[in-house]
Amino acid sequence: MGLAIKVFNQFHHPNVHLYNTLIRAHAQNSQPFSAFSVFCDMQNSGLFPDNFTYPFLLKSFSGQSWLKEVQMIHTHVEKFGLCSDIFVPNALIDSYCKCGYSGVNAARKLFATMGKRDIVSWNSMIGGLVKGGELTEARRLFDEMPERDSVSWNTMLDVYVKAGDINAAFEFFERIPERNVVSWSTMVLGFCKAGDMDMARILFDNMPVKNLVPWTILISGYAEKGLAKEAVGLYNQMEEVGLAPDEGAIVSILAACAGSGLLGLGKRVHASIRRTRNKFSILVGNALVDMYAKCGSLEKAFSIFNDMEKRDVVSWNAMLQGLAMHGCGERALHLFTRMIEKGVSPDKVTLVAVLCACTHAGLTEKGLNYFYTMERDYGVVPQVEHYGCMIDLLGRGGRLKEAFDLVRAMSMEPNAIIWGTLLGACRMHNDVELAEEVLDRLVKLEPSDPGNFSMLSNIYAAARDWDNVASARLKMKSMGVEKPSGAxxxxxxxxxxxxxxxxxxxxxxxxxxxxxxxxxxxxxxxxxxxxxxx
DNA sequence: CTAGGGTTAG
Known part of the structure; x- marks a missing residue:
């Protein structure tokens, strides 16, 4: 790439083709900023972008959520009448759909006004709707489209998987005219999400063609559920057939290990990284920091964090969160100070970690102070997660009434986690009366969760109110679900x-x-x- | 254009 830029710079008057080539190269190397600056240079030198420039440029944006930039390009394209070429609006639809809710709306408008559409236009639009969670409309468009290819079918299969209807998904899968590796992988993922690991394994074993993705899906699926034996076994098998994890596999498996504390598999993945590459991306570094921190190896997490060439806000958040959740509140707050000194802007996740650190270090006053000044000092508006931290902070400190008052003062609707936190605080301080009131609200939000009644039964037990213990237990039984024992x-x-x-x-x-x-x-x-x- | 992927309160 460096050489390509050198050669490019030797041209005194590069033409549009040369600029396009360079933009495409930056897109392929995921360098959106470089691609955009080449685009600006091109305009400054008085050249007009053509039908190839825009799709290349838009392609470089993938991974970013640059709504404004996409809108700007859309305006350009309309001004120069380049929408006649179907590649340009198709690329616009795709890019819009990566920009969240308002992006999907813009894409929808563009799609509606397109005079000519090909199968890619339909697929892009449907894919965007799926990403935006608008499954019903995605389905409608699928039914409406004049012809379908395997991408269309796979996208639709993903709709069923995302909707959580595994039976309908499997029926649909069997109806797909030509199943390819993506269809099979989506189905394996569907069974993992549904918790049916046996079916996931059967599908996986019967795949006619496999690549790294289904291996990753199934290993992560096992790891996520804490099925260490199965996860490690399958990881070994993957290496035996000569496959080495790519960045996607590494990040995915590490994330699953972090979630369930599979330090052993996490270490295996780390060892494989060290064997096969001499440096790793921010994404991989963050996944490693998070995995080690969540698995309790704080020093290991710290050493990777410190050795990282580049860090972003997520790196800091992962480290802060790791310290906070393991009770190292003071150390977390110290790291937070260092973060501010380095000029890194904290985001909402950072403040969750900071408040959490105060809770676990018993720094109630300090936590309250951060909570009330976070908007002024860091521009982060308190959201439901931050309130959740505060309820926990006050509740653990025995200030149940204040915690309850804060719930009532919230500008948003309290969710199940908020009430659950408060219920936990009631248990800790044996406040039966408040617990009953809180449970009332909780049951409205999580009617089928027997864990809530288990908590209540423990509260009655602490108050030696055995009649109510019995009735709470009975309630749990009648819900048909025993609280699963932890392992x-x-x-x-x-x-x-x-x-x-x-x-x-x-x-x-x-x-x-x-x-x-x-x-x-x-x-x-x-x-x-x-x-x-x- | 479709499948896996980093940080979020109980």
Whole structure:
């Protein structure tokens, strides 16, 4: 690329073709800023962009949400009458659809006024609607379109998957005239999302052709659900068939590991990165920082964070969040100060992390102060997540009434997390009366979640109100769902061992319990009194 | 133009 630019600069009067080539090269290297600056140079030198310039330029924007720039190009294109070529409006539709809600609306308007449409115009428009969550309209357009290719069918399959209707998705999948690797992958993803890992595996095993994407989907699917054995096994299998994870696979698998604490697999992926490349992108760096931080290896996360050549706000957020969630509130706040000193603008996620840090460090006053000054100091308007942090901060501090007042003072509708947080605080401080009131609201939002009643039953238990404990338990049973028991797992030499409560299925179970009891005795000798009443 | 991908409160 550097050489290409050097050669380009030797031309005294580059023509439109040369400019286009350079813009396309920047697009291929995901350099939107460079592409745009070449475009500006081109205009400054008095040349008029043509039918090729705009699609290339728009292509370089992918990954950005540059609504204004897309609108600007749209205006240009209309002024010069370049919409006659179908490639230009098609590229505009696609770019608009990557700019969120208002972008999709602009795309829709453009699509409606197009005199000529090809299959790509329809596919782009439908794909945009799917991204915008407008599934019903996407479906309508699919039914309306004059002809369909495999992209159309796959997009429509994605509609069913996104709608969460796995049965309808599978029926549709079977009706697709020519299924390709994308159709199969979408279906595997659908089963992963539906929690049916057996079906996901069957589909995966029966795929006529595979690439890295279905491997990634299934490994991430296992990892996300904490199925360490399956995830590691499949990752090994992938390496055995000679596939190395690309950036997409790395980021996806690391994210799944972060979500469920699979440090072992995360380390494997990290090792593979170190083996195969000498540097990595911000995306991969952030995924690594987040994975190590969430898995509890804070020092490892810090060392990667510090070694990163470039950091963006997400890098800082991941590190801050990691420190905050592991109780290192003071360290998180110190890092936040460093972030401000470096001139990085905090965003809404940063402030969630900061407030969370105050909560976990017991810094109630400091948290309140950040909350009330965040808009003035950092331009971040408090949103429902920030209120959630404050409810937790006040609630844990025993200031239940203030927490409840804050919920009522919120400008937005409190969601289930808000009420759930408050319920947790009631449990912590044994406030039965408030708990009943809070549960009332919570049930309206999450009527089928038995966890809420489990929480209430614990509150009654703490107050020794056994009649109500019984009725809460009964309510849980009648909902047909037992609270699933949690499991923990450790990995020893690439083998995963899983444990649940009262579990004696492990082959070395006797030894393990011996060790646990021994530890308990030691703790008691040191004066530790276990708290059994939760 | 379609499938996987970084940070968000219980």
């Amino acid at each position: 923990s797992s450790i990995e020893v030499e690439n083998e995963v061992h899983e444990f649940t409560v009262f579990d004696d299925s492990h082959r070395e179970s006797d030894k393990i319990y011996q060790m646990i009891n021994g530890l308990g005795d030691h703790l008691k000798q040191e004066g530790y009194m276990p708290k059994t009443c939760y």
